[in-house]
Amino acid sequence: MRTLNLGILAHVDAGKTSLTERLLHAAGVIDEIGSVDDGNTQTDSLALERQRGITIKSAVVSFVIGDTSVNLIDTPGHPDFIAEVERVLNVLDGAVLVVSAVEGVQAQTRVLMRTLRRLGIPTLVFVNKIDRRGARYDGLLDDLAAKLSVPVVAMGSVTGLGTGGASFAPFADAPGLLDVLADHGEELVAAYVADEGSVSCKRLRAELVAQTGQALVHPVFFGSAITGAGVDALIAGVRELLPAAQGDPGGPVSGTVFKVERGPAGEKITYVRMFSGTVRTRDRLRFTGGQEGKVTAISVFDHGSAAHRQEVAAGQLARLWGLTDIQIWDTIGEPPKGAAEGHFAPPTLETVVLPARTADNGALHLALAQLAEQDPLIGLRQDDLRQEVSVSLYGEVQKEVIQATLLNDFGLDVTFRETTTICVERPIGAGSAFELIGKDPNPFLATVGLRAEPGPPGSGVEFRLEVELGSLPYSFMKTIEETVHETLLQGLHGWQVIDCVVTLTHSGYWARQSHMGGVFDKSMSSTAGDFRNLTPLVLMAALKRAGTRVYEPMHRFTLELPADTLGPALPVLARLGAVPRTQASSLIEGEIPAARVHELEQRLPGLTRGEGVLETAFDGYRPVRGPSPERPRTDHNPLDRKEYLLHVVRRV
Structure with a gap:
């Protein structure tokens, strides 16, 4: 069939x-x-x-x-x-x-x-x-x-x-x-x-x-x-x-995860589309990131319901149990041939979720983590300093969905702070900094030198080496790279830094030292922790010398409206920060700050007698006009050396 x-x-x-x-x-x-x-x-x-x-x-x-x-x-x-x-x-x-x-x-x-x-x-x-x-x-x-x-x-x-x-x-x-x-x-x-x-x-x-x-x-x-x-x-x-599904059931296993949910007992259920091969109960599957999991149960959609089966073959949709570490958009087995990458516009709004009872803070974070697991584009931002958690959103309706889900599924009553726009930072120029092992004021047993500079638009964060690959143990090199990405989640103004190239320019360490009895001496030996603690100080010093500019998310818009309402609509668009690019008697195209889209949607019926049609879509970022908005930091602030060291090593 x-x-x-x-x-x-x-x-x-x-x-x-x-x-x-x-x-x-x-x-x-x-x-x-x-x-x-x-x-x-x-x-x-x-x-x-x-x-x-x-x-x-x-x-x-x-x-x-x-x-x-x-x-x-x-x-x-x-x-x-x-x-x-x-x-x-x-x-x-x-x-x-x-x-x-x-x-x-x-x-x-x-x-x-x-x-x-x-x-x-x-x-x-x-x-x-x-x-x-x-x-x-x-x-x-x-x-x-x-x-x-x-x-x-x-x-x-x-x-x-x-x-x-x-x-x-x-x-x-x-x-x-x-x-x-x-x-x-x-x-x-x-x-x-x-x-x-x-x-x-x-x-x-x-x-x-x-x-x-x-x-x-x-x-x-x-x-x-x-x-x-x-x-x-x-x-x-x-x-x-419409063409039927293609794929060879006898070929290599290849599938895509398009949905994840939790069952009544909290077990993870994975929805997968099989493009090739056959998966059977008790098979061990490799998926994205080198992870593995054992399939404990399978149900295949058939005749109006999901029926338990021993296998699922190419072309079919199924639910799999047992893959505890899998995530949405992971590939099972080999990547599907010609598979398109996700073209997801980033969420441009965020809000702080507050439990009605302070005692529910821990339970709230666990519940939100499960929701983010089902939708990875709901980003969580944990603020340990203020004991708060923020979620990123596409629109106001999502707040209502999250609120209802937390109450119905987890028994948590929550409220939200006012929704704010998620901005980003980009480096303006190039800046370098380094600290040497055994040289004041560096309290860590590590040498790290970094240069931060602008990268191509849309490139994210790229980590490069200007030191020899064998100059550091691999674990230390990996620690520096991971810490660079983690640190750049908060730039000089608190926003995530994008389109940035970070180059490791200096490196050094003290090899493992032991006492006479063979006991490891941490005070004389470099550890991954030394590099993890030093890298934020060096990177933020380099970024400060490079400078950053804050960018706000923009949406392109197309507005169809009656010709006689064009005159009154233009001043409203201007007050909302919209910039028309093309304009005709009944059509306006341009860009508008993402933060003002919701307000435009609310005002549109009154402006156009209910006849206006607005279409918007994320279109990139534009430099913020006026003073750069600041986002409260959630880390120990490596921009303030004294504060950072007091928290990290309990001394200045």
């Missing part, structure tokens, strides 16, 4: 989860269709998902259509959870992008289609809600082609548009199909010419299947998830037009 791993994606409220329910009902997996409004859908299992009527975590269900077993993944539609969506996309064979026939192409619709195109995922479009007043057909097809910048072809016509009796009738011979396919079908054009202006329907259909499978064209189906109109045609399209 063929296997198809299918994702359903949409802007929030386009009807994605309702369509999932309708598909499961049509396939006989569920007897009754759940309702998002009633909070009883199959895939929204979290309490907050049912309460808010939105999908927060991706969920997997399975059903069979004909000779195809479909693993369907329902993904979040809210922009705050785009990272969850992107993780899922890399394990899909095909996708259905849901668009509302009333609201049309929305901001998140564009973001999703751009990502689908970048990853080359074959995609069908399902235009939902044709039974709603205000639903469109011809104009919406034009919008799909223009706003999504992709070739689309309607697969049928709609009657009774905007009424409860709206229906969808598939075309026997889609008009305009030849014109759409001709752009990428040279053989098709040649056949058209050879046959004196005619091509058989069978040949056209075969070309449509081929080009859809290569993500060159996107068939469009219309219907209603509520009434079921058009859903049978969509199911037939999924089976015929």
Whole structure:
């Protein structure tokens, strides 16, 4: 039987989860269709998902259509959870992008289609809600082609548009199909010419299947998830037009982890897509970072549920138990061929999480660590000095999710401080510093010299050697490198330092010394601790001489609005720090500080009579204008030598 791993994606409220329910009902997996409004859908299992009527975590269900077993993944539609969506996309064979026939192409619709195109995922479009007043057909097809910048072809016509009796009738011979396919079908054009202006329907259909499978064209189906109109045609399209999973079950083991969760007993459950090979119970698996784990149990998604099996083969999705050290995005076995790297925009907001009871501090940190394990883009920042922990976020809705999860799953009542923007620092110039072993004021048995200088944009932190590789024991060299990366999490102004090259220029140590009785003498011998304690002092001294500049995260934005509201909108954008790059009568494109996006979203309905459409996406960093914002340090502050040494060695 063929296997198809299918994702359903949409802007929030386009009807994605309702369509999932309708598909499961049509396939006989569920007897009754759940309702998002009633909070009883199959895939929204979290309490907050049912309460808010939105999908927060991706969920997997399975059903069979004909000779195809479909693993369907329902993904979040809210922009705050785009990272969850992107993780899922890399394990899909095909996708259905849901668009509302009333609201049309929305901001998140564009973001999703751009990502689908970048990853080359074959995609069908399902235009939902044709039974709603205000639903469109011809104009919406034009919008799909223009706003999504992709070739689309309607697969049928709609009657009774905007009424409860709206229906969808598939075309026997889609008009305009030849014109759409001709752009990428040279053989098709040649056949058209050879046959004196005619091509058989069978040949056209075969070309449509081929080009859809290569993500060159996107068939469009219309219907209603509520009434079921058009859903049978969509199911037939999924089976015929989207390519099945590929992979050799007898090949080398290769898979990708796209989700991690905890079971009722706290055990780690790993969701994996197998691209090659077969994994069996009790197999020992090697995964990213050289780690290993033994598979203790397997469940494979099959006929609407996850059934326990002894093995999972190439092309399938499964849950694995026993891999305690594995993380999201790890590779099992060999890396999948042609696998795309994660293109995750960094979280640009952070907030301090405060327990209602001080006694819950320890439990809160453990709980947040588990949440970060399930979503590695929720970064934790522990402040041992103030006994506080911060989490990084994509948006305000995530705060509500974290708060509800901590209360429901861990029994922890928490509040949040005001959300702040996460800035970064970059070196301005080059700076060097060194301290020699046995020379004042160096209290450590180590010689370390470092040079800090700017690196290429997007390069992160690069560690280089200007000393001979054998001048230090490997463990000491590794300690210096690890400490450099750890220290640069907080620069001169407290923000993480990026795009920086750090070069080791001086090194030295005292070899292991022992007393007459063979007892190790630490006072005469260098240890890894000496290098770990000295490196922050030297690095921050070098960075101080180089200087850093603070950068704030920026989003590019596209704002569509009625032409007569452009005048009032421009001053508001200016006050929010937005910089328009292009401007037309009803369209503004430019960049805006990430910190002001939420405020713009809140003010937009009033500015545009509710007709404005805003699309934003992370676009990099810009130097902060005015005084550099300071972030409270969470370490012992190597910029203040006296304070640092008092904490590290209890003396100055």
